[in-house]
Amino acid sequence: MxxxxxxxxxxxxxxxxxxxxxxxxxxxxxxxxxxxGPNGAGKTTAVRIxxxxxxxxxxxxxxxxxxxxxxxxGVRRRIGLSGQYAAVDEYLTGFENLQMVGRLYGMSAxxxxxxxxxxxxxxGLTDAADRPSKTYSGGMRRRLDLAGALVAEPxxxxxxxxxxxxxxxxxxxxxxxxxxxxxxxxTLLLTTQYLEEADxxxxxxxxxxxxxxxxxxxxxxxxxxxxxxxxxxxVADGARTDDAARLLGEIAAGDVIxxxxxxSAAVSGDGAGQLRVLLDRLAEADIALxxxxxxxxxxxxxxxELTGHVAEAGxxxxxxxxxxxxx
Amino acid sequence: MxxxxxxxxxxxxxxxxxxxxxxVPEIMVFVLMSPIMFVLLFAYVFGGAIDAGPGLxxxxxxxxxxxxxxxxxxxxxxxxxxxxxxxxxFIDRFRSLPMSRSxxxxxxxxxxxxxxxxxxxxxxxxxxxxxxxxxxxILETAAAFALLLVxxxxxxxxxxxxxxxxxxxxxxNNASFLVIMxxxxxxxxxxxxxxxxxxxxxxxxWNPVSAITQGVRELFGNVPDGMHVPEVWSMQHPxxxxxxxxxxxxxxxxxxxxxxxxxxxxx
Ligand SMILES: Nc1ncnc2c1ncn2[C@@H]1O[C@H](COP(=O)(O)OP(=O)(O)O)[C@@H](O)[C@H]1O
Ligand SMILES: [Mg+2]
Numbered sequence: 001m002x003x004x005x006x007x008x009x010x011x012x013x014x015x016x017x018x019x020x021x022x023x024x025x026x027x028x029x030x031x032x033x034x035x036x037g038p039n040g041a042g043k044t045t046a047v048r049i050x051x052x053x054x055x056x057x058x059x060x061x062x063x064x065x066x067x068x069x070x071x072x073x074g075v076r077r078r079i080g081l082s083g084q085y086a087a088v089d090e091y092l093t094g095f096e097n098l099q100m101v102g103r104l105y106g107m108s109a110x111x112x113x114x115x116x117x118x119x120x121x122x123x124g125l126t127d128a129a130d131r132p133s134k135t136y137s138g139g140m141r142r143r144l145d146l147a148g149a150l151v152a153e154p155x156x157x158x159x160x161x162x163x164x165x166x167x168x169x170x171x172x173x174x175x176x177x178x179x180x181x182x183x184x185x186x187t188l189l190l191t192t193q194y195l196e197e198a199d200x201x202x203x204x205x206x207x208x209x210x211x212x213x214x215x216x217x218x219x220x221x222x223x224x225x226x227x228x229x230x231x232x233x234x235v236a237d238g239a240r241t242d243d244a245a246r247l248l249g250e251i252a253a254g255d256v257i258x259x260x261x262x263x264s265a266a267v268s269g270d271g272a273g274q275l276r277v278l279l280d281r282l283a284e285a286d287i288a289l290x291x292x293x294x295x296x297x298x299x300x301x302x303x304x305e306l307t308g309h310v311a312e313a314g315x316x317x318x319x320x321x322x323x324x325x326x327x
Numbered sequence: 328m329x330x331x332x333x334x335x336x337x338x339x340x341x342x343x344x345x346x347x348x349x350x351v352p353e354i355m356v357f358v359l360m361s362p363i364m365f366v367l368l369f370a371y372v373f374g375g376a377i378d379a380g381p382g383l384x385x386x387x388x389x390x391x392x393x394x395x396x397x398x399x400x401x402x403x404x405x406x407x408x409x410x411x412x413x414x415x416x417f418i419d420r421f422r423s424l425p426m427s428r429s430x431x432x433x434x435x436x437x438x439x440x441x442x443x444x445x446x447x448x449x450x451x452x453x454x455x456x457x458x459x460x461x462x463x464x465i466l467e468t469a470a471a472f473a474l475l476l477v478x479x480x481x482x483x484x485x486x487x488x489x490x491x492x493x494x495x496x497x498x499x500n501n502a503s504f505l506v507i508m509x510x511x512x513x514x515x516x517x518x519x520x521x522x523x524x525x526x527x528x529x530x531x532x533w534n535p536v537s538a539i540t541q542g543v544r545e546l547f548g549n550v551p552d553g554m555h556v557p558e559v560w561s562m563q564h565p566x567x568x569x570x571x572x573x574x575x576x577x578x579x580x581x582x583x584x585x586x587x588x589x590x591x592x593x594x
Binding site for chain 1 (some may be wrong): 335336339340342346351415416417419420421423424425430592
């Protein structure tokens with residue numbers, strides 16, 4: 001079997017809002033797809049459709065070869081879901097939470113208990129196993145929730161923003177756990193708002209905004225779409241930002257992206273030479289800087305260019321970018 | 328999905344609900360406090376002011392009404408607990424599992440039976456303290472408690488449905504208050520039927536809460552010979568009429584709630 005998740009033309013409307021407007025997704029067996037998008041992009045809606053929690057208004061989806069609409073229980077037997085908000089019962093202990101999930105997958109009490117202990121051990125929760133999960137930290141709860149998704153060793157895992165709201169240390173732990181899973185050959189759909197996370201964990205990335213995919217590819221492919229090096233600078237005096245943006249625009253190869261007093265733009269050809277020219281012109285215009293540098297493109301640049309959310313460019317620019325990268 | 332699977336999944340969910348009582352004993356304290364307070368309030372504060380009829384002790388009259396009202400109010404808990412599970416996203420976890428579709432609701436309503444058993448026991452004891460007695464046979468007394476429990480079970484399904492359609496826990500408390508207050512006060516639970524104005528009296532006569540109250544009073548032997556029972560079918564056959572309501576409510580609200588459950592996602 002090639003594709004473990006296949007969705008075509010998913011549409012979901014909430015009144016006036018179109019949460020998904022024709023989303024296609026494909027996740028081959030044993031790979032990780034990162035569904036990357038800002039808040040409200042439609043990530044959770046897509047996850048809910050694929051995990052049978054929500055019926056799409058249009059489109060179809062198959063998970064592990066089973067149609068989500070025709071045989072939802074068949075899909076449920078083959079997936080593990082860790083939703084956006086940790087679904088652990090705070091009055092139950094970690095052990096009781098996992099044992100309950102095992103029982104509801106149809107395991108005997110004994111087998112569910114053994115599996116629960118095993119997972120608690122694997123996720124570093126053995127010491128807290130018999131404490132109500134109310135006493136757990138955010139990171140521990142999240143790990144317990146993920147453990148819940150793994151109880152029945154499903155062939156497909158769906159994780160909705162597994163690290164949102166975690167402190168850096170817990171996030172790092174979570175990443176380790178997920179990388180472990182990936183190493184063991186699981187097929188995984190992971191949503192995230194963090195480019196770093198998608199870059200780190202995903203084989204393929206689909207960038208989604210306002211319910212549609214606006215770009216698709218490996219992290220490297222996406223990076224190459226924004227072109228070459230970028231100049232980034234921060235103006236000391238906010239009042240001079242416009243002037244600096246104009247000077248940067250004169251040498252830039254693409255649009256100038258602006259965030260408060262920070263500016264960035266792609267440059268073509270000899271980056272260092274361009275940087276020297278810009279420095280001279282800024283000095284001439286008497287514009288003081290807090291910082292300036294030349295940077296290889298990151299996924300952040302791709303993201304901004306595609307979604308236009310941080311850039312102050314108009315909609316037309318966003319649309320152009322969309323057309324360029326989506327097939 | 329086999330009935331056996333519904334039962335085992337339902338039991339797993341019910342057990343989860345009952346663990347919560349163990350971990351948050353305050354819940355039980357509240358479950359118990361309000362019926363005790365009601366019995367005492369009505370027996371001693373209103374007891375003198377309300378005339379239940381010639382030769383009738385108001386406390387005897389009252390207990391059936393208090394029992395009925397308390398189990399109806401208790402059902403709100405089903406709705407609130409489901410609304411909370413939805414708000415916290417827990418329903419999503421359940422719904423993503425290959426479990427029986429009705430198990431969460433079966434488990435919820437079943438664990439509420441446990442609450443009701445405890446609260447009925449506490450009320451009966453409080454009642455005995457203030458001078459109430461069951462004068463019927465043991466069988467009749469047991470039947471009265473059974474009728475209350477089954478009626479409460481049916482109302483739990485109504486509240487479960489409401490719990491699934493409201494957007495938050497706060498709303499359910501207000502919503503159920505709006506339904507339950509009129510239902511229990513526009514009944515013969517606290518005041519005799521005759522005291523209602525004639526238009527409203529028809530509503531009271533056919534109100535299921537009146538029927539269960541009347542039925543329980545009869546089974547407890549708390550209806551003295553002198554008390555006037557209206558010549559309407561519902562009041563002449565209160566137990567049968569209550570059972571009809573129970574069947575009707577379950578026939579409507581079990582499928583309705585299960586369907587709603589399948590459409591629900593966490594907020
Ligand atoms: N139950 C709902 N009712 C109305 N609108 C909703 C509902 N769920 C999501 N939406 C809307 O759909 C869009 C996509 O939401 P969502 O899938 O949660 O995005 P994400 O998970 O990427 O943040 C948003 O505009 C959101 O407001
Ligand atoms: Mg989301």
